Amino acid sequence: MDDESVLSKNRIEALTDGIFAVVMTLLVLDISVPQISSHYNIGSVAAETELLKRLFDLWPKILSFGISFVILAMYWVAHHRQFHYIKQSNRVLIWINIMFLMATCLVPFSTSLLGEYREQEISILVYGGNSIVIASLLYFQWRYVTTSHHGILLDENLDSIIKTTLSRRTLFGIIVYLIATGFSFVSTQLSPFLFALVLIPAFLPNKTIHRITFGRSHEKIR
Amino acid sequence: MDDESVLSKNRIEALTDGIFAVVMTLLVLDISVPQISSHYNIGSVAAETELLKRLFDLWPKILSFGISFVILAMYWVAHHRQFHYIKQSNRVLIWINIMFLMATCLVPFSTSLLGEYREQEISILVYGGNSIVIASLLYFQWRYVTTSHHGILLDENLDSIIKTTLSRRTLFGIIVYLIATGFSFVSTQLSPFLFALVLIPAFLPNKTIHRITFGRSHEKIR
Amino acid sequence: MDDESVLSKNRIEALTDGIFAVVMTLLVLDISVPQISSHYNIGSVAAETELLKRLFDLWPKILSFGISFVILAMYWVAHHRQFHYIKQSNRVLIWINIMFLMATCLVPFSTSLLGEYREQEISILVYGGNSIVIASLLYFQWRYVTTSHHGILLDENLDSIIKTTLSRRTLFGIIVYLIATGFSFVSTQLSPFLFALVLIPAFLPNKTIHRITFGRSHEKIR
Amino acid sequence: MDDESVLSKNRIEALTDGIFAVVMTLLVLDISVPQISSHYNIGSVAAETELLKRLFDLWPKILSFGISFVILAMYWVAHHRQFHYIKQSNRVLIWINIMFLMATCLVPFSTSLLGEYREQEISILVYGGNSIVIASLLYFQWRYVTTSHHGILLDENLDSIIKTTLSRRTLFGIIVYLIATGFSFVSTQLSPFLFALVLIPAFLPNKTIHRITFGRSHEKIR
Numbered sequence: 001m002d003d004e005s006v007l008s009k010n011r012i013e014a015l016t017d018g019i020f021a022v023v024m025t026l027l028v029l030d031i032s033v034p035q036i037s038s039h040y041n042i043g044s045v046a047a048e049t050e051l052l053k054r055l056f057d058l059w060p061k062i063l064s065f066g067i068s069f070v071i072l073a074m075y076w077v078a079h080h081r082q083f084h085y086i087k088q089s090n091r092v093l094i095w096i097n098i099m100f101l102m103a104t105c106l107v108p109f110s111t112s113l114l115g116e117y118r119e120q121e122i123s124i125l126v127y128g129g130n131s132i133v134i135a136s137l138l139y140f141q142w143r144y145v146t147t148s149h150h151g152i153l154l155d156e157n158l159d160s161i162i163k164t165t166l167s168r169r170t171l172f173g174i175i176v177y178l179i180a181t182g183f184s185f186v187s188t189q190l191s192p193f194l195f196a197l198v199l200i201p202a203f204l205p206n207k208t209i210h211r212i213t214f215g216r217s218h219e220k221i222r
Numbered sequence: 223m224d225d226e227s228v229l230s231k232n233r234i235e236a237l238t239d240g241i242f243a244v245v246m247t248l249l250v251l252d253i254s255v256p257q258i259s260s261h262y263n264i265g266s267v268a269a270e271t272e273l274l275k276r277l278f279d280l281w282p283k284i285l286s287f288g289i290s291f292v293i294l295a296m297y298w299v300a301h302h303r304q305f306h307y308i309k310q311s312n313r314v315l316i317w318i319n320i321m322f323l324m325a326t327c328l329v330p331f332s333t334s335l336l337g338e339y340r341e342q343e344i345s346i347l348v349y350g351g352n353s354i355v356i357a358s359l360l361y362f363q364w365r366y367v368t369t370s371h372h373g374i375l376l377d378e379n380l381d382s383i384i385k386t387t388l389s390r391r392t393l394f395g396i397i398v399y400l401i402a403t404g405f406s407f408v409s410t411q412l413s414p415f416l417f418a419l420v421l422i423p424a425f426l427p428n429k430t431i432h433r434i435t436f437g438r439s440h441e442k443i444r
Numbered sequence: 445m446d447d448e449s450v451l452s453k454n455r456i457e458a459l460t461d462g463i464f465a466v467v468m469t470l471l472v473l474d475i476s477v478p479q480i481s482s483h484y485n486i487g488s489v490a491a492e493t494e495l496l497k498r499l500f501d502l503w504p505k506i507l508s509f510g511i512s513f514v515i516l517a518m519y520w521v522a523h524h525r526q527f528h529y530i531k532q533s534n535r536v537l538i539w540i541n542i543m544f545l546m547a548t549c550l551v552p553f554s555t556s557l558l559g560e561y562r563e564q565e566i567s568i569l570v571y572g573g574n575s576i577v578i579a580s581l582l583y584f585q586w587r588y589v590t591t592s593h594h595g596i597l598l599d600e601n602l603d604s605i606i607k608t609t610l611s612r613r614t615l616f617g618i619i620v621y622l623i624a625t626g627f628s629f630v631s632t633q634l635s636p637f638l639f640a641l642v643l644i645p646a647f648l649p650n651k652t653i654h655r656i657t658f659g660r661s662h663e664k665i666r
Numbered sequence: 667m668d669d670e671s672v673l674s675k676n677r678i679e680a681l682t683d684g685i686f687a688v689v690m691t692l693l694v695l696d697i698s699v700p701q702i703s704s705h706y707n708i709g710s711v712a713a714e715t716e717l718l719k720r721l722f723d724l725w726p727k728i729l730s731f732g733i734s735f736v737i738l739a740m741y742w743v744a745h746h747r748q749f750h751y752i753k754q755s756n757r758v759l760i761w762i763n764i765m766f767l768m769a770t771c772l773v774p775f776s777t778s779l780l781g782e783y784r785e786q787e788i789s790i791l792v793y794g795g796n797s798i799v800i801a802s803l804l805y806f807q808w809r810y811v812t813t814s815h816h817g818i819l820l821d822e823n824l825d826s827i828i829k830t831t832l833s834r835r836t837l838f839g840i841i842v843y844l845i846a847t848g849f850s851f852v853s854t855q856l857s858p859f860l861f862a863l864v865l866i867p868a869f870l871p872n873k874t875i876h877r878i879t880f881g882r883s884h885e886k887i888r
Contacts (some may be wrong), residue, residue, distance in 0.1 A: 011239060011302045013455060018243025021462025021684070025470065028549045033556045044561050052566050069549070073542040080455045080538075094302075099293040105250045105291070112255045119264050122274050151359065233683060233746045240465070240687025242780045248691065316746075321738040327735070334699045341708050442748050461677060465684025469692065472771045477778045486785050494789050517764040524677045524760075639692070 005087040006152070012097050013083055019101050020076045026108045027068055030115055031061045064115035067196055068107055071131065074198065075104065077171060078138050085155050086145055093153060096144060100137040106130055117187045128181025131195070132174060140168040172197050178182065228310040228375070234319050235305055242264055242298045248330045249290050252337055253283045286337035289418055291328055293353065294373050296420065297326065300360050300392060307377050307384065308367055315375060318366060322359040341410045348401025353417070354396060361392040395420050450532040450597070451562035456541050457527055463545050464520045470552045471512050474559055475505045511640055512551055515575065519548065520640065522582050522614060529599050529606065530589055537597060540588060544581040548575055563632045572625025575639070576618060585615040617642050672754040672818070678763050679749055685767050686742045692774045693734055697727045698783055725840060730781035731864055734773055737797065740864065741770065744804050751821050751828065752811055759819060762810060765801040772796055785854045793802060797861070807834040809880025839864050 034054035040047035079100075086093075110123075110130040117123040124177045146163045180194035256276035263270035301322075308315075332345075332352040339345040367375045369386045402416035478498035484491035497599075523544075530537075554574040561567040589597045590607045624638035674675045700720035706713035745766075752759075776789075778795040783789040811819045846860035 007302065009307050011235060013304075014236065014239040014458065015243055015298065017455060017458040018462050018684075018687070021459055022244055022247040022466055022688075023546070025463055025466040025549050026251075029470075030552055032551050034554065034559050036561075042561075047561075048565055051564055052562060055570070066546070069546050070542070073539075073546075076409055076459065077535075077538055077542075078342050082453065083249070083455075084451050091299075094299055095295075098292070098299075102288070102291050103294075105247050109253050109255065111251055116255050117258075117264075117269075117273060120273055121270055122277065123493065127279070229746065229750050233679060233749075236680065237742065238685040240462075240684050241691055243462070244466075246693040248695075269749075276794055314744075316743055317739075320736070320743075323690070324732070324735050324739075327691050328697075331694055331697050331699065338699050339702075339713075339717060342717055343714055344721065348721070402685055457677060458680065461680040462684050464843075465681055466688055468767070469685055469688040469771050472775055475775050477775065477782050480783075486783075491783075492787055495783060495786055499792070500786065513768050514764070517768075518759075520681065521760055521764075524673065527677075528673050630875075663834070 006090055007094070009083060009086055009089045012089055012094060016076075016097065016101060017081055019104060020072060023104055023107055024069055024072050027065050027072075027111055030108070030112045031058055031065060034058065060118050061115040063192075064118075066109050067192070068111040070199060071195065072104070072107060074136055074173070075138065077131060078166070081166060082138070082142055082145070085158050086153055087155050088153055090153060093141070093144065096141045100141065103134045103137060107134075114192060115122045118192055121184055121188055124184035124188060124191050125181060127192075128177055128184070128195070131177045131198075132181070135170055135177060139167065139174065142166055142170065156208060159200060176200075228312055229316070231305060231308055231311045232307075234311055234316060235423050236260060238298075238301055238319065242294060243325060245326055245329055246291055246294050249287050249294075249333060252334050253280055253287060256280065273359060282340050283300075283337045285414075286340075289414070290333040291417070292421060293417070294326070294329060296395070297356055297360060300349055300388070304360070304364055304367070307380050308375055310375055312375060315366065315435060318359060318363045322356060322363065325356045325359060340414055343406055344412055346406040346410060346413050347403060349414075350406070350417070353399045354403070355419075357392055357396045357399060359433070361389065361396065364388055364392065378418060416423050449531055450534055451538070453527060453530055453533045456533055456538060458595045460520075460523055460541065460545060463548060464516060467548055467551055468513055468516050471509050471516075471555055474552070474556045475502055475509060478502065504562050505559040507636075508555050508562075512555040512637070514582050514643060516548070516551060517641065518617070519578055519582065524608070525610060526582070526586055526589070529595055529602050529610075532597055533593055534597065537585070540581060540585045542554045544578060544585065545572060547581060551578075556615060558636060562636055565632055568628035568632060568635050571636075572621055572628070572639070574643075575621045576625070579621060583611065583618065585613065586610055620644075644659065667784055670850070672756055673760070674756045675749060675752055678755055678760060682742075682745055682763065682767060685770060686738060689770055689773055690735055690738050693738075694779055695732050695772070697724055697731060701723065709765045721794055726784050729780040729858075730777050730784075733828065734777040735859070736865060737861065738770070738773060739809075740839070741804060744832070747832060748777055748808055748811070751824050752819055753821050754819055756819065759807070762803060762807045766800060766807065769796060769800045778880055780858060784858055789852055790847060790850035790854060790857050791845060793858075794843055794850070794861070797843045797864075798847070801843060805833065805840065808836065826858050842866075 034051065034057070036047060036050045036054060040050055089097075099221060107130060110127045113123045114127045142163075146167075176198045177195070180191055183194050186189035256273065256279070258269060258276060262272055311319075329352060329440055332349045335345045336349040339388045364385075368389075398420045399417070402419060405416050406413035476496065478501070480491060480494045480498060484494055533541075551574060554571045557567045558571045586607075590611075621639070621643045624635055624641060627638050628635035671694045700714060700717065702716045702720060702721070706716055755763075773796060776793045780793045808829075812833075842864045843861070846857055846863060849860050850857035
């Protein structure tokens, strides 16, 4: 079958690393150096105070930068972890990955939108929607490679517990995004901060992830 | 002969992956966050409606982004597939590849032109011309490595059917671009959408590609 | 333990190299081509003089570019050297590295701020603070991998002298940054030049680093 | 000795490929989509003519883009070729390479300056000077690794003819740049085109390079 013609995985990893590197760096372009009025004397206390004030005014953009950078890093770590166990690729896997990268490339736009209009319902929906699409594609990609028929793409010695853990971590992220986005209808002011909650599962040990999602803990979790 | 002094292929792959990563990400810079007039109250329904309207106005740019991203991805997949079978490089191959990358770097410009003037004949010609040049260089690169004299650059166990399939896929793309570009003389409004047709061969199984282009199907197609 | 589930190190290296490549290149975007008034005749001596003058006016930006480029290169070399001895990664190491990359991505902003307001206390504090955070994360990363419990991440044959030398080099950099930043309270004009002092340890042989920091020299230093 | 503590070469290659990818792509940002006055009707013949005219006005920028892209590609090919024979790196080699990358990062600036003021003496001097520095650092890098003491960095089976050929190719480039830059004192209009002459040695077989530079041809040149 056409789908089963296998290709090496290293090029996809290289393209993904490259796109993440550019996207993560582009986020900072949104934080531009403030301009202070030219009637201030250089080095004067007044200029100092003015510049300090302007720098503090940048906080929503710096917050958006920080949150987006860390969320992107989480996706990258999840991708890294998946491809650690994937041993080769095929046409379908490449295209799922490209859709994932396309959604990732939109993050500087949706971050910039959220930084500019952080109390508008619509910008939270765009940002949250973007995050949900990215996480869902990661989830779908992992499902694709782990389902029996496509097992040939995967390291055969892969423990089924790792398969499940990776699925649940991603699913957990999607649920947090859905809640954070949905919460924007209650309060547009708190919703952006809720996105930071996705970080929690990233730092929880696998055992806890299992206990939360299944109410019990496996013995052999790594 | 000078041409035959071989070099490793991994550096070309790295440069190509890097340039595609940057080009694919730069495409999004064309979609800038809309500015709404400052007399709207932040968070008000009027501001919401205005912002929503402005975001919808971005659709031609989002469409150009989407089409260009996927077309670039197609080129990248084709390049990946060629270099999967190429085992080493030489001076000529490197320079064909550099010309291919140069044409690729112009895609953000031609996409931006098409997004700005999507109903002007000239912008469709520039965009279509750019696509045709890229696809032709890919085709020419594959011809160069597969012709008998340069066989030393290629994996010797490579099936001749794969050689032919890759050629035909690229040729098919060039034909679709030519038709889409030419159609702009009939209707400038529909032509941009025709470019999306190139995606069809990308998702057709190899068998169908052979049947369409040759009227028959090989047995051993992978 | 969750922390000990090991991952390959090559993807972190690739993301780091990608981000450094973009950040180092973005620095140059701060140096924009000067505009000369259109009433000068093209190619005239007056236009020549005016353009030359405008190019000379760029010196603070070119200086900022040069210093930041070399400082970033130093961090990259330190990272390269650490990962030369690190043989695999885990979740904690990846996240320390991501924090390091996040601080690195802010360098174009803090460089641009310093280039624009080079005699303002606050811009030197931001620039110096950014540098100190980056160097501290590098120091912390090395401590993390070298402490006994995490020894499994490290090449086991690694000489303890190399472990110490890498720590001290980074520590030396942090001290220079602290002095240069603190000196801004004495003179905002000289402080930026003091940052260039970090280059000294980068070019000192390991022996001298040991002698300076410990008052004696080891025999087997490489 | 400190200099002789060897490091792997693949990270330098990755950073170099990344920086070249970004720099080569940034060049295109200089070619911005022309704006036509809003009183033209979209799709009208007048708008078509106006847009076509504006696109033709971009020719000096497109020419600068093309020349700089190909010159950068030449440097990259030369770097690729050098590192094909270099088997490991040390501190000095890394820093020569970083200086080479720093000069490379300035190419978008000097290209943009030449595109904007192509008939000003000063912009040709800046562009030419930048090219000469880059080529000289490449030449110096090759000298450093090939001189006897540093032979340990090089593949030991490397033919001395290849050593000489690489040196001469780079030297040839430097001479062409010097002539092209110097010619700007005669004619600022023709000088930019002279830069394109560097392409000639890139496409000459090694034999001819030897014959031109030494008046005779070696037998075993590859």
